[in-house]
Amino acid sequence: MRIHSNNSIEAISMETIVDIAGKVVSKYVFRSVIPHREKEDVVMSMVEKFIRSRSKIESSFEGKAKATTYIVAILNRMCCEVIRKESRHWYSIDEEELFKSESNQSTLPIEAEKSYAISNEVNRLNTALLFFNEDLAKLKVFLRCLFDLPYNPEEIAEYAGSKAQQVTVLLDVADQGSKGDKFEVLSKVVNFVEGKNVKGDAVRMWLNKQIDAILNRLNRNGISNHNKESLAILMELQQAKN
Numbered sequence: 001m002r003i004h005s006n007n008s009i010e011a012i013s014m015e016t017i018v019d020i021a022g023k024v025v026s027k028y029v030f031r032s033v034i035p036h037r038e039k040e041d042v043v044m045s046m047v048e049k050f051i052r053s054r055s056k057i058e059s060s061f062e063g064k065a066k067a068t069t070y071i072v073a074i075l076n077r078m079c080c081e082v083i084r085k086e087s088r089h090w091y092s093i094d095e096e097e098l099f100k101s102e103s104n105q106s107t108l109p110i111e112a113e114k115s116y117a118i119s120n121e122v123n124r125l126n127t128a129l130l131f132f133n134e135d136l137a138k139l140k141v142f143l144r145c146l147f148d149l150p151y152n153p154e155e156i157a158e159y160a161g162s163k164a165q166q167v168t169v170l171l172d173v174a175d176q177g178s179k180g181d182k183f184e185v186l187s188k189v190v191n192f193v194e195g196k197n198v199k200g201d202a203v204r205m206w207l208n209k210q211i212d213a214i215l216n217r218l219n220r221n222g223i224s225n226h227n228k229e230s231l232a233i234l235m236e237l238q239q240a241k242n
Contacts, residue, residue: 014051021075022039028083035090057074069169077153122237125234127217138159143211149235153168159193167192171185183203211231215228
């Protein structure tokens, strides 16, 4: 009979896997990234993919983090993959149903104007971010952490390279903590990826400086009046648009 250690993927029951998947998806449902009606289907899709990949997941687990923490990171990545694949379908259906049920056609020009304004602001954000050059991937990853937005695995890989898997685990730990905890974990990410020795306060000051630079570009000449909260919304809209 094979004996599993307490900190092993093999020791985690399927009931626990399903429970963790549900909690991961609930986080995105709460932020309206995933429609509530799709919650169970997304959970099942993730669980099925986990089952198919379980042998590979077990073999790649090195025990440097808790098995449950590692599983959260894996399921979070799977959830992001489902979001990227299905989000356009989810929300295009909503738009079709909205237009079919809309009896007052006079509101359509107003809605079109709103949609254009939102799209224009997202495009302005994309332009503002281009000025960060080699720091762009790092900045996007850190902003997603700060604003509790879904991570983009490609951005993590661009920033962390071969260390992307370990960084994903660290980012999941950051998601479980307070804002202060996030900066402490992000300092560990910087030290691990960039070979530095910085503290959480240094990361906080760096990130606040970058946010101020973004807001200054967006609000230049009084075109807009964005703040941190609206920047977070723009980034979420940006991700849904991509």
